[in-house]
Amino acid sequence: MDYVQLINEKLQVEAFVIHFDTISDFDWVEKRDFPVYLENALRNGSWPLFQHVLKNYPFDCVLDINRATRFGDYLDQIIEEHRDDIKEIHVSGFINDLGRIPIRESNQEPLLDRVKEINVPFVIEGLFSPGDLEAIRKEIRLIQDKTCCLEL
Numbered sequence: 001m002d003y004v005q006l007i008n009e010k011l012q013v014e015a016f017v018i019h020f021d022t023i024s025d026f027d028w029v030e031k032r033d034f035p036v037y038l039e040n041a042l043r044n045g046s047w048p049l050f051q052h053v054l055k056n057y058p059f060d061c062v063l064d065i066n067r068a069t070r071f072g073d074y075l076d077q078i079i080e081e082h083r084d085d086i087k088e089i090h091v092s093g094f095i096n097d098l099g100r101i102p103i104r105e106s107n108q109e110p111l112l113d114r115v116k117e118i119n120v121p122f123v124i125e126g127l128f129s130p131g132d133l134e135a136i137r138k139e140i141r142l143i144q145d146k147t148c149c150l151e152l
Helices: 003-011 026-030 048-055 065-070 074-086 111-113 132-147
Strands: 016-019 036-039 058-065 087-090 093-095 098-103 122-124
Touching: 036 048, 036 087, 048 074, 058 065, 058 074, 065 074, 065 087, 065 093, 065 111, 074 087, 074 111, 087 111, 111 132, 122 132
Parallel strands: 016 036, 036 058, 058 087, 087 122
Antiparallel strands: 093 098
């Protein structure tokens, strides 16, 4: 974490995204001198603890819509209870044998309807075939068309 602090001092980063499930001591993270966004829970059953941390610590969060539906389907609940804490939305589709893919290819576009009113940056996390710029363009257009997101 000392390196993260040094990076922040040099670059003045808006926030560092830390996966929630990698933290064992939230008091320690809270005391750091750099801003932190927590990315939502990855493991089944982690949602209640993630919810507790958001309510009891001054962290904002990053909403990975795929995780929020694959691990307990708490997407609507996190939007309802923590909408103002969401600072980014991470978008990808997921198919068990393929892993993380573009949301367009996984036919999970309806997930975008559930976050369409949240006006924060969207980060595309689906993995594309190398050099397939057209697929990336299509993914960007899809997200822009289905959300209020103006920039990606």
